[in-house]
Amino acid sequence: MNDRLERLAAVVRADVLIRLRRPSTAVIFLLLSIVPYKWIPEVSTGRTLIEIGGHRALYNSAAIGMGTAVLATFFIGLAGFYVISNALRRDVLTRCGYVIASTTMRGSEYIAGKFAGNVAFLTLFVSGYMAVAMIMVIVRGEAPLEPLVFAKQYLLLLPPPIVFVSAIALLFECTPLLRTKLGDVVYFFVWIGLMGSVTAMVDNGVARSWTPYLDISGLGFMLQQTKIFYHAKSLAIGASRFDPAKPPFVFEGFRADSLQWLVPRIVATLWPMALLLPARLFFHRFDPARVRAVPNEQTRRTWLGRFNLLANPFARLAGQLGRAAAAIPGLPHLLRAAIIDALASLSAFPLTMVAMLGIAIAATTVPEQALFAAVLPLAFAACALALADIACREKRAGTTALVYAAPTLRTHFVGWKFASTLLVAAAFLAIPVAKAIALRPASAASLLIGVLFTAAAATTLGILSANPKTFIVAFLTFWYIALSDHGRTPSLDFGGWYAKATPSITLTYAAFAAGLLLLAQLFHTWELRRSW
Amino acid sequence: MLRIESVSKRFRSGNFGVRDLSLSCGGGVLGLLGSNGAGKTTLMQMIATVTRPTAGRIFFQDVDITANPDALRRRLGYLPQDFGVYDNLTAYEFLSYFAALKGVRSRAKIQQMLEMVNLHNSAGRAVGGFSGGMKQRLGIAQALIYDPDLVIVDEPTAGLDPEERVRFRNVLAELGAAKLVILSTHIVSDIESIATQIAIMRRGSLVALDTPEALIRDSGAASLEAAFLHVINQEPLPVAAGAVA
Numbered sequence A: 001m002n003d004r005l006e007r008l009a010a011v012v013r014a015d016v017l018i019r020l021r022r023p024s025t026a027v028i029f030l031l032l033s034i035v036p037y038k039w040i041p042e043v044s045t046g047r048t049l050i051e052i053g054g055h056r057a058l059y060n061s062a063a064i065g066m067g068t069a070v071l072a073t074f075f076i077g078l079a080g081f082y083v084i085s086n087a088l089r090r091d092v093l094t095r096c097g098y099v100i101a102s103t104t105m106r107g108s109e110y111i112a113g114k115f116a117g118n119v120a121f122l123t124l125f126v127s128g129y130m131a132v133a134m135i136m137v138i139v140r141g142e143a144p145l146e147p148l149v150f151a152k153q154y155l156l157l158l159p160p161p162i163v164f165v166s167a168i169a170l171l172f173e174c175t176p177l178l179r180t181k182l183g184d185v186v187y188f189f190v191w192i193g194l195m196g197s198v199t200a201m202v203d204n205g206v207a208r209s210w211t212p213y214l215d216i217s218g219l220g221f222m223l224q225q226t227k228i229f230y231h232a233k234s235l236a237i238g239a240s241r242f243d244p245a246k247p248p249f250v251f252e253g254f255r256a257d258s259l260q261w262l263v264p265r266i267v268a269t270l271w272p273m274a275l276l277l278p279a280r281l282f283f284h285r286f287d288p289a290r291v292r293a294v295p296n297e298q299t300r301r302t303w304l305g306r307f308n309l310l311a312n313p314f315a316r317l318a319g320q321l322g323r324a325a326a327a328i329p330g331l332p333h334l335l336r337a338a339i340i341d342a343l344a345s346l347s348a349f350p351l352t353m354v355a356m357l358g359i360a361i362a363a364t365t366v367p368e369q370a371l372f373a374a375v376l377p378l379a380f381a382a383c384a385l386a387l388a389d390i391a392c393r394e395k396r397a398g399t400t401a402l403v404y405a406a407p408t409l410r411t412h413f414v415g416w417k418f419a420s421t422l423l424v425a426a427a428f429l430a431i432p433v434a435k436a437i438a439l440r441p442a443s444a445a446s447l448l449i450g451v452l453f454t455a456a457a458a459t460t461l462g463i464l465s466a467n468p469k470t471f472i473v474a475f476l477t478f479w480y481i482a483l484s485d486h487g488r489t490p491s492l493d494f495g496g497w498y499a500k501a502t503p504s505i506t507l508t509y510a511a512f513a514a515g516l517l518l519l520a521q522l523f524h525t526w527e528l529r530r531s532w
Numbered sequence B: 001m002l003r004i005e006s007v008s009k010r011f012r013s014g015n016f017g018v019r020d021l022s023l024s025c026g027g028g029v030l031g032l033l034g035s036n037g038a039g040k041t042t043l044m045q046m047i048a049t050v051t052r053p054t055a056g057r058i059f060f061q062d063v064d065i066t067a068n069p070d071a072l073r074r075r076l077g078y079l080p081q082d083f084g085v086y087d088n089l090t091a092y093e094f095l096s097y098f099a100a101l102k103g104v105r106s107r108a109k110i111q112q113m114l115e116m117v118n119l120h121n122s123a124g125r126a127v128g129g130f131s132g133g134m135k136q137r138l139g140i141a142q143a144l145i146y147d148p149d150l151v152i153v154d155e156p157t158a159g160l161d162p163e164e165r166v167r168f169r170n171v172l173a174e175l176g177a178a179k180l181v182i183l184s185t186h187i188v189s190d191i192e193s194i195a196t197q198i199a200i201m202r203r204g205s206l207v208a209l210d211t212p213e214a215l216i217r218d219s220g221a222a223s224l225e226a227a228f229l230h231v232i233n234q235e236p237l238p239v240a241a242g243a244v245a
Helices: A003-020 A023-039 A061-084 A087-094 A096-101 A107-140 A147-157 A159-174 A181-204 A219-230 A259-282 A303-310 A312-326 A333-348 A351-365 A368-387 A393-397 A400-404 A413-439 A441-465 A468-485 A503-531 B040-047 B069-073 B091-101 B107-116 B132-144 B162-176 B188-192 B212-219 B224-232
Strands: A047-052 A236-241 B002-010 B016-025 B028-034 B055-060 B076-079 B150-154 B180-184 B197-202 B205-210 B242-244
Touching (some): A003 A107, A003 B091, A023 A236, A061 A147, A061 A159, A061 A181, A061 A219, A061 A236, A061 A468, A087 A159, A096 B076, A096 B091, A107 A259, A147 A159, A147 A219, A159 A181, A181 A468, A312 A333, A333 A413, A351 A413, A368 A413, A368 A441, A413 A441, A441 A468, B016 B055, B016 B197, B016 B205, B028 B162, B028 B188, B040 B150, B076 B132, B091 B107, B091 B132, B107 B132, B132 B150, B197 B212, B197 B224, B205 B212, B205 B224
Parallel strands (some): B016 B242, B028 B197, B076 B150
Antiparallel strands (some): A047 A236, B002 B016, B002 B055, B197 B205
16 A cells, blocks of 8 residues: 555544544434334334325335435434534644644645545444344334345435535535534535425426436435336325325335436535535645634634624623622522623623624514514524533533532532523523513413523533534424424424414423433433543 | 744734744754743744745755755654644554554554553553543654654643653653754753753744853853743844854
C-alpha cells in the first residue's frame, strides 16, 4: 500500500473505531433495532407493514426488507447527519488537527479519508441493523428468510442517502456559517425539503427525466415502482391499517432488472460526492487563523458570530439580571442557581434574546389563526434550539466538577437543569402561550404541558447524550411530523396548537415528561456512582 | 538550521500575533519564554507550517518552508499546546494512527515509543481513562515517532509529575545534541538546564535571544527566572536579527 492509501486507511479506521466504541452508538443501535418490532405489527392487531388499497403485503423477506430499509433511510437521512457531523470538529477540539496539519497529508486526502470514514461507519451501522431486522422475518414472517432478497431492498435504497449524508456532513463542517447550530437546523430542512419535493415530483411525473437522479431518499423510486407494478396510487408503510376482508398480496420487492431503474439509483449515489469539492475548498486545514476551538457563534469570524456580538447589550442585561437574582434574599438555593443558569444561557448567545423579543412582538400583533398556525409552532422550534445545550453544557465544557462542587447541585443536577431549561422555555413562550390561553382557554392545559414536555425532553436528552444535537434532531423531527399533520391526529398535538389534544392525550404528555425526568435522574444517579 | 526573516502574523481582527520577528539558530534546544499572549504559540504554529505568516519567510536548512512546507513536514515532530486525544482509541491505536499519517509503518517503532514514554504497560487501554500526564506523554510519543530533525513542543511538561518532567527534559536534551528542539514553556526551570539558547517574546516581538548564562549575566539577575522577569518588564531590546550558533 502506498503512503496515501495508508493514511486514508488510518483515518477511516480511527473514525470507525472511535464511533463504534461510543456508548451512544450502542444506545442508538438498540433503539433503532427495537423500532421494527412496532413497525411490523402482528397481523392480528389489524395493522400491517405494507398496505396498498386496503390489501396487506404478505410478510416475506422482500416486504420486511423493504419496510425496514425505508426506516433505515429515514434514520440515515435525519439522525445519521447528526451522528457523523463531528468528524472535523473532533480534530479541532482535541487539537489533533494541528498535528495532522503539520504532516504531508493533503487537504483533499484528509477530506477523502473523513468521507470514507463516514460512509464506512454508516454502512457498518446499517449492515448491523439489517442483520437484526432479518430476525423480524423469523419472528413475524409468513415465508422463509431469503437473505439475498432482503439485502437487495437495502442495496437499492440505502447507498444514496449514506453517500449524501456522509458528503453533506463534511461540507457543513467545512463551511464557516454551516458548522454552527444554525447548520444543524438548515440541514434538517434541506433533508425534509429534498425528500418531500423530489418524492412529490417523481410521484407526479413532473420533470420525470431528471428528478429520479435527485431522489436520494429512494421514496420516489419506491412510489414509482408501486404505481407501475402494483397499479396503486398510494402506499402505506409501517403499522398501517388494512382491510382484513381483502386478500393479502405477495410483494416481490424492488425491481432492478433494467437500466431504467438502476441508473437513477447509481447516479443518485454518485452525484453527492460532488459536495466534497466545495468542502475541500472551504476546508481550513486547521489553520488557527481560520478556525478555533470555540463555537463559531462566539467569534467575529462568521456572520452569525457578528450578529451575535451585536446583540451583546442584551447579554449584559442578562448578566445584570443574574447578579440581581443572586442577591435576592431568602430565595431557595436551587431556584437561585436555576435563574442564574438560565440567564447565563441567554447571555452566552444573545441572539436568542432578540428572537424572544421578535416572537413576543409577533404573538401580540398577529390574528388568532396566525398565532396558532405559525407563531406558536415557530416559537416552539426556536425555543428548542435555545434549550438544546443547557443540560449538556457542563459535560461539553469540562466544568462538571466545578458545578458538582457547588452545594446541592451534585445531587439535584437534574432538577436544577430542568428548572433552568423551563425558565428559558418560559422566556420564549410565555407571551405567545399567554395570548393563546386568553383566546382559547380550553387549550390551556395542553399548551402548558407542551412547554413542560419540551423542557423535560431537552433536559433528559441533554443529560443522556451530552450532545445538544440529540434533542435538536429528535424534537425537530417530532415537530415537523406534528406540523405536517395539521391536527388530523390528535395524539400529535403535543403543544395544543390545533386544539385537538384530548385531556387523556395531555395527561399522557405530562406522564411522558415525568417519565423522561425520572429516566434522567436514574441515569444521573448511575453516573455519579460510576464516575464521581 | 532554522532562519526566520521578518516574520509577522496579523489576524483578521487586525491584531498581530507575531510582529516582524527575525532569528536564526543551529542545533540544540531553543527555549521560548514569554507571558500569556506573547506570541509563542503563533510563532511555533508558523514554524510547524500549521499557519502561514502574513509577512516574512522561514527557512529550515536553507529551504523556504513558507513556500515549500512539505520539505519540513517530512522531518518535523510537533506537539501542540493542550493536546487532546481520541478517548475511544487505545494508546497503541492512537499512536498507530499518527504513525500512519507520518508514514511510519514499523510496529516495533510504535512499541519503542510507548516504552520511551513509559506507556507500554497501558498500550491496550482506552486513552479516555488516562490521566492528564499520561495523555501528555502520548502526545510526546506521537511528536517523536518520526525521528524528526526539528521538534516543536508547546508547553510539553504541563500535567507531568516531577519524575516525568525530568525524564522528558532528558529526552529533549538528548535530541538537542543532534537536532533542533524548540520548546515553549511558562516553567523557567524546565528549560534552564537544557536550553542552549533562550528566546524571550513580548507582545509578538522578540525581546531577547541569548544563552541562559548570558541572559543571567547581562540582566544582573541571580537566576534565569529573575532574568526573564527583568527582560519582559523592560522596554524592548534592540534584537533585530539575533543569531546564536
